[in-house]
Amino acid sequence: MMKQGIPRLLCLVAGIVMIVQFFIPHPISEKIFSESLRWVRIISAFALVLGVRSITVHHGTRIIRKSSGWGYSLVALVAMVVTAVIGLFGGVDPHATALLPTSIGGFSFHLQVLYANLMVPLGATMFSILAFYMASAAYRSFRARNKEATVLLVAAFIVMIGMVPIGSAIWPKLPDIAQWLLNVPSMAAKRGILFGIALGSVATSLKIILGIERGWLGGGK
Amino acid sequence: MSFLLAVCFIFGIGPPEAVKACDRPNDAGKCILLSWKLSPDDAGLKSYDIVRTDAFGKDTVVGSVPSGIGSFTDESVRDNVRYTYRVVARQDSLRAESVASGIAVSRAQWFNKARVNVLVALVIFSFLVFYFIRHARAGRKLFIRRIAGLDAVEEAVGRATEMGRPILYVPGLAGISQISTIAALNILSEVAKKTAKYGTDLLVPNRDPIVYTVALEMVKEAYTEVGRPDMFKKENVFFVSDNQFAYAAAVDGMMVREKPATNFFMGMFWAESLILAETGAATGAVQIAGTDSVHQLPFFITACDHTLIGEELYAASAYLSRDPLLLGSLKGQDWGKVVILAVLVAGSILLVLSGIKGLSFLHVIYSFFNIS
Numbered sequence: 001m002m003k004q005g006i007p008r009l010l011c012l013v014a015g016i017v018m019i020v021q022f023f024i025p026h027p028i029s030e031k032i033f034s035e036s037l038r039w040v041r042i043i044s045a046f047a048l049v050l051g052v053r054s055i056t057v058h059h060g061t062r063i064i065r066k067s068s069g070w071g072y073s074l075v076a077l078v079a080m081v082v083t084a085v086i087g088l089f090g091g092v093d094p095h096a097t098a099l100l101p102t103s104i105g106g107f108s109f110h111l112q113v114l115y116a117n118l119m120v121p122l123g124a125t126m127f128s129i130l131a132f133y134m135a136s137a138a139y140r141s142f143r144a145r146n147k148e149a150t151v152l153l154v155a156a157f158i159v160m161i162g163m164v165p166i167g168s169a170i171w172p173k174l175p176d177i178a179q180w181l182l183n184v185p186s187m188a189a190k191r192g193i194l195f196g197i198a199l200g201s202v203a204t205s206l207k208i209i210l211g212i213e214r215g216w217l218g219g220g221k
Numbered sequence: 222m223s224f225l226l227a228v229c230f231i232f233g234i235g236p237p238e239a240v241k242a243c244d245r246p247n248d249a250g251k252c253i254l255l256s257w258k259l260s261p262d263d264a265g266l267k268s269y270d271i272v273r274t275d276a277f278g279k280d281t282v283v284g285s286v287p288s289g290i291g292s293f294t295d296e297s298v299r300d301n302v303r304y305t306y307r308v309v310a311r312q313d314s315l316r317a318e319s320v321a322s323g324i325a326v327s328r329a330q331w332f333n334k335a336r337v338n339v340l341v342a343l344v345i346f347s348f349l350v351f352y353f354i355r356h357a358r359a360g361r362k363l364f365i366r367r368i369a370g371l372d373a374v375e376e377a378v379g380r381a382t383e384m385g386r387p388i389l390y391v392p393g394l395a396g397i398s399q400i401s402t403i404a405a406l407n408i409l410s411e412v413a414k415k416t417a418k419y420g421t422d423l424l425v426p427n428r429d430p431i432v433y434t435v436a437l438e439m440v441k442e443a444y445t446e447v448g449r450p451d452m453f454k455k456e457n458v459f460f461v462s463d464n465q466f467a468y469a470a471a472v473d474g475m476m477v478r479e480k481p482a483t484n485f486f487m488g489m490f491w492a493e494s495l496i497l498a499e500t501g502a503a504t505g506a507v508q509i510a511g512t513d514s515v516h517q518l519p520f521f522i523t524a525c526d527h528t529l530i531g532e533e534l535y536a537a538s539a540y541l542s543r544d545p546l547l548l549g550s551l552k553g554q555d556w557g558k559v560v561i562l563a564v565l566v567a568g569s570i571l572l573v574l575s576g577i578k579g580l581s582f583l584h585v586i587y588s589f590f591n592i593s
Contacts, residue, residue, distance in 0.1 A: 019343075022336070022339075023332060023333055023336050023339075023340060024331055024332060024333065025247055025248050025249045025329070025330050025332075025333045026249060026250075026329045026330060026331050027249045027250065027329055029249075030249055040398065043431065044396075044430065044431060047429075047430035047431040047433075047434060048430050049430075050430055050433065050434055050460070051430030051433060051460035051463075052460075054430075054433060054459045054460040055459070055460055055461070057455075057456060057459075058456050058459040058460075061456045068478050068479075069474065069478045072474065119464065119467075122466070122467070122470075123464065123465070123466040123467070126466035126467075126469055126470055126493075126496065127466060127492060129496060130492060130495060130496055133495045133496055133499040134495060136499060137495060137498075137499055137520065137523045137524055138523075140523060140524075141522075141523040190515050193515050193518070193530060193531040193532075194515065194531070195558060195561055196530075196531045196532035196554075196558065197513045197515075197531040197532055197535075199346065199532065199554045199557045199558060199561070200400075200404075200513070200531065200532035200534070200535030200536070200554060201400040201513075201535070202343070202346055202557075203346075203350055203535065203550050203551075203553060203554045203557075204400050204403065204404060204535045205400060206347060206350055206550070207350075207547065207550055208403065212354065212546050212547065212550065213403075213407065213538070213547065215403075215406060215407035215410045215439060215538060216397075216403055216406055216407070216435060216439075217438075
């Protein structure tokens with residue numbers, strides 16, 4: 001009872017306060033809103049500790065059990081520890097003195113250097129893979145297998161050709177038709193979905209605030 | 222232009238007129254709105270200076286706007302202090318000052334009247350939801366249309382069991398404050414009950430530490446609820462990374478190495494949606510996705526076997542659990558859509574009619590539906 005009762009009460013009070021706050025522009029109301037956002041950030045910081053524990057347990061177990069790809073787990077754990085040590089003892093400002101030296105001669109392994117030279121290019125690599133996935137997904141979806149897929153293929157072809165300079169060279173009205181496809185049929189479908197999403201969000205919020213939907217408490221009745 | 226300047230120089234310039242100052246409505250205070258009728262010599266002017274006089278008679282130039290503009294927002298005022306304003310038209314050394322405005326006092330408001338329409342919509346919608354929940358509680362049958370993607374959940378879990386492979390469940394990449402994440406976690410609870418029943422492994426990689434803790438509790442509770450707490454593996458629900466592409470890379474790796482028989486992608490996704498779904502498709506897994514991000518829907522529809530579109534994601538937990546209270550709220554949502562459709566039709570008719578001479582008053586009703 002206590003395990004679910006208190007969180008449900010907190011949820012009810014916080015939910016109602018936030019709904020009321022939306023209709024009150026007074027500085028007191030704004031202060032409540034900004035303060036609650038601060039709380040969320042603080043709670044997130046605490047949860048990160050649990051996250052680090054989870055990473056350690058998950059990858060540690062894989063290494064101990066020698067599960068398939070355990071070497072990757074070792075790399076992940078070593079990278080996490082090394083980055084944390086450099087960040088904690090080397091600081092985040094490359095020009096400030098810190099407990100740990102972050103360069104040997106001309107070779108810098110400062111946190112900012114690691115981020116700019118490892119995280120950024122690795123992230124960019126993953127993002128650029130998207131181009132290839134898009135090509136394969138487009139090939140799959142644009143095959144004219146039935147009536148609907150043929151409509152999709154024709155519409156996509158018009159939009160793609162209409163959006164590049166060669167489109168207007170072929171037929172000056174092509175860019176207008178492409179824009180019409182985006183502005184009218186596509187937008188109409190999007191708005192229909194958005195109405196459903198908006199109502200679904202409000203209904204789910206109401207169910208959570210009033211304790212009808214209790215899955216987020218870890219299930220149970 | 223030079224002719225106008227010459228006229229201004231010989232005859233002087235006309236001042237701005239009808240300076241009006243008022244508190245900005247529906248705000249947190251500390252703001253006064255000004256408007257005035259442009260000087261008759263506006264075309265030859267350089268700018269308008271706004272001079273504020275406080276309760277002690279002290280003048281302060283609070284801003285300046287170029288010629289052609291007849292309004293200004295003063296955000297440097299204090300609340301509950303009486304101010305008057307003058308607007309000075311300027312052309313080099315020539316100046317023409319308006320008559321002072323009436324007294325204006327800035328105040329913080331306790332109710333945003335511009336949101337009355339939202340309040341009305343919220344009350345109507347809440348009433349519909351509660352009405353149908355009551356209806357369902359009374360034991361009356363409610364018709365809910367079939368959702369193919371959700372009907373496939375049971376089959377997908379069965380397939381994984383037969384193949385002896387795990388199920389991968391990605392609860393989106395957003396934080397717990399997103400409704401779509403909560404919807405994804407509700408579905409996770411139902412999926413976990415099924416995997417517990419069939420004895421299939423369930424892998425839940427998380428991007429957000431708070432989502433991870435909630436997901437862990439939900440899966441544990443689901444296993445306990447179906448009487449299989451011994452089957453719950455804590456290490457199968459884990460935090461990966463809060464970096465978007467690091468997370469995508471880790472989940473992709475998992476799909477390639479562990480070869481899950483079924484992949485669930487539920488919740489909020491961004492650019493990584495296709496990276497995840499295409500990798501999953503390449504491994505031959507059955508894929509069920511659900512998102513309320515309209516930009517990612519086409520990718521999931523292309524690469525997944527079943528996709529829950531928008532609101533279907535929110536309906537999923539009710540559909541899977543068949544809890545009458547949750548089903549009742551679904552019915553309320555449907556009637557909410559009927560109301561929106563009616564408002565759209567009525568609004569369109571009102572807008573057309575308000576253009577007819579003598580019926581312009583209808584525009585007031587139409588404006589009520591505008592959200593600010």
